[in-house]
Amino acid sequence: EKIIFNGEIVEKSEVNIDIEDRGYQFGDGIYEVIRVYNGHLFTKDEHIQRLYESAEKISIRIPFSKKDLMQRLEELVETNQLDTGIIYLQITRGTYTRQHGFPSEEIIPTYVAYTREMPIPQVSMDNGVKGLLVEDIRWLRCDIKSLNLLGNILAKQQAAEAGCYEAIQHRGEEITEGSSSNVFIVKDNCVITRPATNLILNGITRQVILKLCKENGIEYKEQIFTVNDLKQADEVFISSTTSEVMPIVQINELQINSGTPGKITKKLQNLFKREIEKLSE
Ligand code: PMP
Structure with missing residues (x-):
């Protein structure tokens, strides 16, 4: 090798x-x-x-x-x-x-x-996965893709021990991001993700998704949202290089969208797939 x-x-x-x-x-x-x-x-x-x-x-x-x-x-x-x-x-x-x-x-x-x-995590993408809310204890320069990942590692481990795919981190009431992903909610057909500040890594997948929303007439905004907004969301998904558009169908004990991937989430998954196919054209 x-x-x-x-x-x-x-x-x-x-x-x-x-x-x-x-x-x-x-x-x-x-x-x-x-x-x-x-x-x-x-x-x-x-x-x-x-x-x-x-x-x-x-x-x-x-x-x-x-x-x-x-x-x-x-x-x-x-x-x-x-x-x-x-x-x-x-x-x-x-x-x-x-x-x-x-x-x-x-x-x-x-x-x-x-x-x-590394294969595409197709089964998880089709069925959705669980998230666990975890307090964000990381430093204040999460915009740097630094090798220092202790906060992220501890959060992910906590999620894994609870049988969850990802930790959904929050600083007090504000949702920040996953341990290795960005977090999106959908409310009343609008895709919402927090603005990329020093508190999160501005994911490349996140940026592709926002571009896809724009190009395809899907309403979206970059806005801070809270733990409560997350719990009351119609749909939740996370994004990352390895997980693409990954539906979250349960957070702690609460089911989202009756425990199934939402319609806008699925639409974005398809648009994302088209984006990948363009690579080979
Ligand atoms: N936030 C964190 C903390 C991450 O580690 C990652 C994955 N590297 C992301 C967000 C998603 O970034 P990307 O879409 O560029 O993989």
Whole structure:
């Protein structure tokens, strides 16, 4: 199996990461997950753009161009003969004697990317899944796709232990986002998701969904909504690179839309599928 290490495609077993890599010691780095459908990278420009933005926000200078990065990723997918799956990529600040502050001299970021087969979660998408409300205890820069994921991990684990697919996080009364997804509600035929501020990651899937609403005359707004709004919603769904448009049919003990995926949710699933099909045309 081949991976990318600092820009070169190499055998996975040849790669060694230093124990003083700042990603390993501090989570001092950023990452992206890109969907691959039939060997094609979905919304690749948007993901690469967000990667560079995340890097900039924590003052990591990526030592290659977006174009070079993209070419290598496509080469990796080709080399590994990936059909449907994901690319995971991460960039850390690099390796240096442990100290909290940035290294006092310029160091080279550590860049790793690998592929993994991952099917579309079709059964869950057809039937819907459960969500668990969890208090959002994360820091205040959730707009950065940082390797620091402890808050997200603890939330997801809590959901998993309750037999749920996703944690639906809230800061007090306000719904923020899932542990690895964005949250949408539908009320009176209007799709609502909170504005992308520092409190959430502005999901690429979220942006595709809003675009699809706009292009297809589905009413939508970016507006803060509460735990109560969520409980009284006609439909609820989450979005992410790996889960696409995923219906939430139960939250804690409360059923949403009698425990079935809603009509606008299903419409968006179909529109999203069309968007994926365009990749292969
Ligand atoms: N929020 C968080 C916290 C996430 O981890 C993710 C998935 N990476 C998302 C939202 C959804 O983002 P995207 O649609 O770009 O995968």
